[in-house]
Amino acid sequence: MSIQLGTKKVGPNQMVISRKRATLLLHSQIVGRYPWLRDILERDGCLRGKVLETLTKEQRRIIDVSLEAMITRASDEWVSLSRVEIAEGKTQCTLCGKKGIKWKCFIRNKISDEEMLVGSECVKHFGFRRDGEKTLDQLIKDAERLWRLQLLGEEFDGVIERLEGSSSFLDSQPIVIPSRLARPYLSTARELRYSLDKFLDGKVRRGDEELHKESMLRSWNNFRRRIDEIERHVKEFSGHPFAPTRAIAQSLIRSGNWNVIEMLRENELITALTLHRISERGFLRSLIPRWNIIFESTGAVFHEVHDTRPDYEFEFRSHRGIRFVVPHSKLSMAYGTMIFGEKPIEELSAHKLFGMSTLGGSYSRVVRELLAPMINRTGYRIENIHVNDGSVVVREGDDTFLVIEEEAMAKSLVDLALGFSDQSRYKVLSFFQSPRHRRYNRRQLDALREAMRGFGESPTGRRSAR
Numbered sequence: 001m002s003i004q005l006g007t008k009k010v011g012p013n014q015m016v017i018s019r020k021r022a023t024l025l026l027h028s029q030i031v032g033r034y035p036w037l038r039d040i041l042e043r044d045g046c047l048r049g050k051v052l053e054t055l056t057k058e059q060r061r062i063i064d065v066s067l068e069a070m071i072t073r074a075s076d077e078w079v080s081l082s083r084v085e086i087a088e089g090k091t092q093c094t095l096c097g098k099k100g101i102k103w104k105c106f107i108r109n110k111i112s113d114e115e116m117l118v119g120s121e122c123v124k125h126f127g128f129r130r131d132g133e134k135t136l137d138q139l140i141k142d143a144e145r146l147w148r149l150q151l152l153g154e155e156f157d158g159v160i161e162r163l164e165g166s167s168s169f170l171d172s173q174p175i176v177i178p179s180r181l182a183r184p185y186l187s188t189a190r191e192l193r194y195s196l197d198k199f200l201d202g203k204v205r206r207g208d209e210e211l212h213k214e215s216m217l218r219s220w221n222n223f224r225r226r227i228d229e230i231e232r233h234v235k236e237f238s239g240h241p242f243a244p245t246r247a248i249a250q251s252l253i254r255s256g257n258w259n260v261i262e263m264l265r266e267n268e269l270i271t272a273l274t275l276h277r278i279s280e281r282g283f284l285r286s287l288i289p290r291w292n293i294i295f296e297s298t299g300a301v302f303h304e305v306h307d308t309r310p311d312y313e314f315e316f317r318s319h320r321g322i323r324f325v326v327p328h329s330k331l332s333m334a335y336g337t338m339i340f341g342e343k344p345i346e347e348l349s350a351h352k353l354f355g356m357s358t359l360g361g362s363y364s365r366v367v368r369e370l371l372a373p374m375i376n377r378t379g380y381r382i383e384n385i386h387v388n389d390g391s392v393v394v395r396e397g398d399d400t401f402l403v404i405e406e407e408a409m410a411k412s413l414v415d416l417a418l419g420f421s422d423q424s425r426y427k428v429l430s431f432f433q434s435p436r437h438r439r440y441n442r443r444q445l446d447a448l449r450e451a452m453r454g455f456g457e458s459p460t461g462r463r464s465a466r
């Protein structure tokens with residue numbers, strides 16, 4: 001005898017709602033709309049064909065038309081969590097009641113917040129939406145790895161963390177780690193990761209496990225020894241004046257000088273070979289006291305590192321206040337060996353130092369205080385200095401005048417001003433006689449000044465400072 005359900009015929013013992021579907025419905029909010037159905041499911045744990053006879057026509061119609069949608073709604077209420085654990089003993093799936101499931105998967109009801117422990121088969125069967133990025137298979141693989149990791153015991157505590165941070169460990173040290181330490185560190189890390197993955201992914205043959213574990217333990221101990229070595233090295237050298245700091249490495253990376261970093265890794269410390277290739281401000285500043293000892297006899301006094309360029313600012317004791325700048329790279333190529341207590345490549349003299357430097361301002365002082373008396377002795381005469389636009393008017397003859405940029409004059413003749421050239425008269429003359437300076441008579445000069453006032457331009461073409 002069968003029962004009519006819509007267009008189908010159902011046998012008296014046939015399942016209309018299976019046990020696991022019944023459990024899902026009972027744990028879901030949707031069933032609250034059908035108290036009669038909830039009562040049956042609570043009483044029987046399922047719905048068989050013969051019970052249909054006790055239902056009203058309308059209730060039967062609901063079962064026939066809406067059951068599938070109800071189940072879908074019920075499973076939509078649940079999300080499967082990113083938590084999968086390996087099950088032990090006779091763990092039971094809450095939905096289907098199966099005992100001895102292998103994986104404990106956790107699902108949570110979005111409405112009631114209830115959590116439920118189910119087997120992976122039921123997660124797949126109901127297709128619960130995932131909470132998180134990983135697929136169920138990935139979660140199961142993770143859980144399996146975790147379980148195997150626990151089998152390894154305390155001897156391997158921290159192994160995963162150490163391996164995961166193995167490359168950032170080197171980069172996070174306060175100094176550049178030399179290759180002789182970094183290379184074996186990275187290769188033991190690779191070796192350990194390989195054999196650990198093999199074990200955690202269950203790819204070690206049964207029977208080989210003990211042997212594999214022993215070899216893993218050796219790798220792990222090797223790896224930890226390498227870490228200790230690096231930590232000892234950092235402790236010993238991080239205060240060393242020539243240890244390549246992280247700031248130095250970062251500035252080299254910013255400028256794309258990977259080869260210099262490579263050299264520092266090989267040499268361990270900054271040497272005469274790498275000194276001139278480094279431009280990090282903090283390091284350059286740390287060298288100033290050393291340069292001052294080296295240049296003591298030349299009368300040069302180093303003060304600061306230039307704001308924007310890897311240059312030093314210095315002055316000669318004989319002419320305080322007249323600033324020069326010299327590039328660190330030039331200075332180190334000539335005298336860098338002396339920083340390390342060796343002989344210089346260039347002969348050490350004020351003259352040579354002067355030769356690699358440029359005047360760093362104080363042009364008016366150089367022109368007015370130092371050059372004016374020398375120029376006057378040659379028959380030329382400084383008429384006028386326009387401090388605001390930086391030009392100088394020089395009288396050449398009774399009615400001939402030159403207009404020259406003060407900076408150009410100071411830079412060209414500063415060697416005379418400081419006594420680094422003995423051919424002063426000849427140099428002054430050849431500078432002024434050069435055809436590159438334009439010549440004016442008094443009338444033209446006045447007109448030029450008039451025009452300048454109008455346009456705010458200097459006669460040498462430079463924008464007025466005002």
Ligand SMILES: [Zn+2]
Pocket residue numbers: 020093094095096097098118119121122
């Ligand atoms: Zn199940």
